[in-house]
Amino acid sequence: MNYYSLHHKSPKTTFKNAVVEGLAKDRGIYFPEAIIPLSKDFIDNISEYSNHEIAFEAIKQFVGDEIPETKLKEIIAETVSFDFPVISIDENIGTLELFHGPTMAFKDVGAKFMAKCLEYFNKDNDDEVTVLVATSGDTGGAVANGFLGAKGVNVVILYPSGKVSDIQEKQLTSLGQNITALEVNGVFDDCQDMVKTAFLDEEIKRTLTSANSINVARWLPQMFYFFFAYKQLHKQHKDIVFSVPSGNFGNICAGIMAQKLGLPVKHFVASTNVNDTVPNFLVDGVYKPKPSKATISNAMDVGNPSNFIRIQELFNNNLESLKNAFSSYSFTDDATRETMKKIYNNCGYIADPHGAVGYLGLKKHGLQENEYGVFLETAHPVKFLDVVEETLPVKVEIPEQIQKVINNKKVAIKIATYNDLKSFLIK
Ligand SMILES: *Cc1c(COP(=O)(O)O)cnc(C)c1O
Numbered sequence: 001m002n003y004y005s006l007h008h009k010s011p012k013t014t015f016k017n018a019v020v021e022g023l024a025k026d027r028g029i030y031f032p033e034a035i036i037p038l039s040k041d042f043i044d045n046i047s048e049y050s051n052h053e054i055a056f057e058a059i060k061q062f063v064g065d066e067i068p069e070t071k072l073k074e075i076i077a078e079t080v081s082f083d084f085p086v087i088s089i090d091e092n093i094g095t096l097e098l099f100h101g102p103t104m105a106f107k108d109v110g111a112k113f114m115a116k117c118l119e120y121f122n123k124d125n126d127d128e129v130t131v132l133v134a135t136s137g138d139t140g141g142a143v144a145n146g147f148l149g150a151k152g153v154n155v156v157i158l159y160p161s162g163k164v165s166d167i168q169e170k171q172l173t174s175l176g177q178n179i180t181a182l183e184v185n186g187v188f189d190d191c192q193d194m195v196k197t198a199f200l201d202e203e204i205k206r207t208l209t210s211a212n213s214i215n216v217a218r219w220l221p222q223m224f225y226f227f228f229a230y231k232q233l234h235k236q237h238k239d240i241v242f243s244v245p246s247g248n249f250g251n252i253c254a255g256i257m258a259q260k261l262g263l264p265v266k267h268f269v270a271s272t273n274v275n276d277t278v279p280n281f282l283v284d285g286v287y288k289p290k291p292s293k294a295t296i297s298n299a300m301d302v303g304n305p306s307n308f309i310r311i312q313e314l315f316n317n318n319l320e321s322l323k324n325a326f327s328s329y330s331f332t333d334d335a336t337r338e339t340m341k342k343i344y345n346n347c348g349y350i351a352d353p354h355g356a357v358g359y360l361g362l363k364k365h366g367l368q369e370n371e372y373g374v375f376l377e378t379a380h381p382v383k384f385l386d387v388v389e390e391t392l393p394v395k396v397e398i399p400e401q402i403q404k405v406i407n408n409k410k411v412a413i414k415i416a417t418y419n420d421l422k423s424f425l426i427k
Contacts, residue, residue, distance in 0.1 A: 001064040003030040003216060006309050015066045016121050019114065019217045020129065022210040023199070029214045029306065031313055036061055037262040046231045054231065055080050055224045058261060062220050067120055075116040079109055079221060084228040086374060089347055093362060093373045095355060096229045102401055103141040103171055104380035105299070106225070106251065110218035111139075111146030115153065117217045118209070122152035130425070131155045132198055133211045134191035137164045138299045138379060141171030143211045144179045155179045155211075158191040158421070161414070167383060167402055174408030182421065183412040188301075189292070194421050204425050213250025214306050222254035223261070229374055230263055237372035243269040243361035244376050245354040246328075247300030249278065249307040251376065256314050256326070266371060268326045271361030273297045276330035278308055285319050296333045296387045297353040299379065329364045331357050337391045344392050352381040352388060 003018040004010075007028025013021070018030040038057055046054065055076045063072055082100040089095055101108030122129050131153060133143050140157045147155045157172050161183045164172075173181040184191050199208055213219045226242065233240060242265060244252035252270045259265045270278060273295040281287045289304030315322040331339075339356040343349050351359060358375030367373050381388045382396045389396060398406070415421055 001062050002033045004033060005029070006031050006313060015063050015216070019117050019215060020121060020207070020209055022208075022215045029309065030216050031310055032062055032216075034061075035257065035260045037260070040262065043262050043264070046227065046234065049231075051080050051084070051224070051228055051231075052076050054227045055221070058223050058227055058258065059220060062216070063117075067117065071120060075113060075120070078116060079112040080224060084225060086229050086232045087349070089343065089349055089359070092367055092371065093359070093375070094233070095349070095351070095359075095377045096225060096374050097377045098225055099377060099380040099383075101142075102145045103138070104383055104399065104402065105138040105142055106222070106376070106378045107138055107142035107218075108146065109221050109224065110213065110250075111142040111211065113221040114211060114215055114217035115147040115150045118153050119150040125152060127207055129153050130206045130208050131211045132158075132195050132208050132425075134158045134188065134195045135164070135172065136160070136188040136298060136301065137168040138383065139212060140164070140181070141168055144172045144175050144181075147211070148175050148179060149177055153178060156182060156425070158182045158184050158194060158415075160187050160191055161185055163187060165383070165385070167385070167406065170405045170408055170410060173410040173412045174405055176411065181412040182424065183414050185414065185416040194418050197418050198421060198425060201422065204422065206425060212306070213248050219250050219254055219307065219310075220257065222251050223258040225251075225376065226255045226258040226263055226265065230265075233372060233374070234264075238264070239266040239368070239371045240264070241267045241269065241362065241365065241367060241371050241373045242376070243271050243358045243365070243373060245297065245300055245358040245361075245378050246270040246272055246278070247275070247302040247305065249305040249311060251378070253307045253310045253314070256311060259325075260314065267365070269361040269365045270326065270328040271357045271375070272328065272330045273300050273336070273357055274330055274332055275301055275303055277303060278305060279328040279330045281308075282319075282323060282326075282328050295353075296336060296384070297357050299354060300357070327365055329361050331360045335360060337387075340388070340391050344394070350381045350388065350392060350394060350396065351377065352379050352384050354378045354384075
């Protein structure tokens with residue numbers, strides 16, 4: 001499968017190059033040249049297939065013959081190694097829990113898949129690839145875990161000092177091996193700026209790539225979630241509305257890809273916190289990115305969502321057809337906390353702030369009689385322990401995979417300026 005840049009100034013390239021480069025030379029993000037729907041027979045009989053088989057069917061055309069089938073199946077087995085249950089919340093609403101992986105946020109699937117692809121592509125190459133990634137919290141842990149021990153791949157994670165939770169910090173600083181954490185004296189935007197500068201710096205001779213959702217190997221496997229939910233629900237519910245808590249809009253964009261592959265989805269709702277660039281765009285058709293605002297659902301604090309351009313491409317840049325299939329609403333922190341309380345009081349379910357924003361999106365959209373709403377629970381409540389325990393009368397039990405890292409030793413190199421990063425990368 002070939003990929004083109006959405007800036008249309010770089011030549012088409014292979015899956016392999018798209019993964020290794022991350023971003024095209026013209027700074028555009030990559031998009032697959034074709035999307036071929038899966039057979040109706042497969043979709044109708046989806047419950048007969050295992051999650052591994054479903055994932056393989058969904059992704060194989062996007063990889064093509066660049067990874068042999070047996071290897072791709074192996075990668076999928078390593079990636080899809082935990083459950084993705086839909087839990088009933090109300091009579092017509094359920095939540096798709098995506099947090100049963102090693103770092104308890106949905107990014108585990110994309111990070112692991114990308115790591116395994118990169119390791120495969122680099123297996124005969126003497127030069128190591130360096131994955132350079134800025135994180136506001138969750139991405140760092142998922143990437144550190146997903147790439148741990150990947151041969152020929154070094155990972156350098158930049159995170160803002162004092163701005164990530166203790167658990168998140170341990171997840172990204174304590175693994176060692178091929179993972180290095182750089183603790184930046186600054187905020188997330190400073191980390192992000194340093195990473196962008198490094199990508200453009202010709203004096204850095206290492207092969208650099210990024211591991212956020214602009215990378216096709218991190219973005220595309222997120223399609224699996226929507227198939228897994230459909231597999232669990234389609235016998236009882238025909239008209240499924242998905243609400244996806246959105247920041248960079250990679251996850252919801254993958255959902256729309258699943259729909260293009262033939263998965264029956266009635267409607268998509270992109271639910272955001274007060275970072276409302278996309279909800280505003282749907283109102284007046286003007287895309288006005290702005291600086292991000294800090295919220296309690298901090299993994300979605302994004303003012304210029306990098307995947308929205310892919311969503312527009314999926315609808316041929318036509319606002320009317322986009323609006324027919326897709327809505328987007330923004331919610332305040334107060335509304336989010338109220339909703340966490342409401343969900344807890346109604347059914348005893350502990351939603352994290354991101355999931356609560358997703359629930360609000362379904363309510364705002366409104367469900368018709370035959371519709372079933374699914375909001376994605378993108379992180380375990382333990383990852384946002386302070387907010388959850390402040391808002392709800394609960395004590396969240398620390399799951400085993402988190403307990404394991406809490407007692408690890410933090411190892412991070414402190415940096416303050418771009419030059420510090422550069423000297424680290426050049427040495
Ligand atoms: C990354 C993240 C999101 C946002 O996902 P996008 O694909 O960037 O829209 C939502 N919730 C959690 C917990 C996350 O870590």
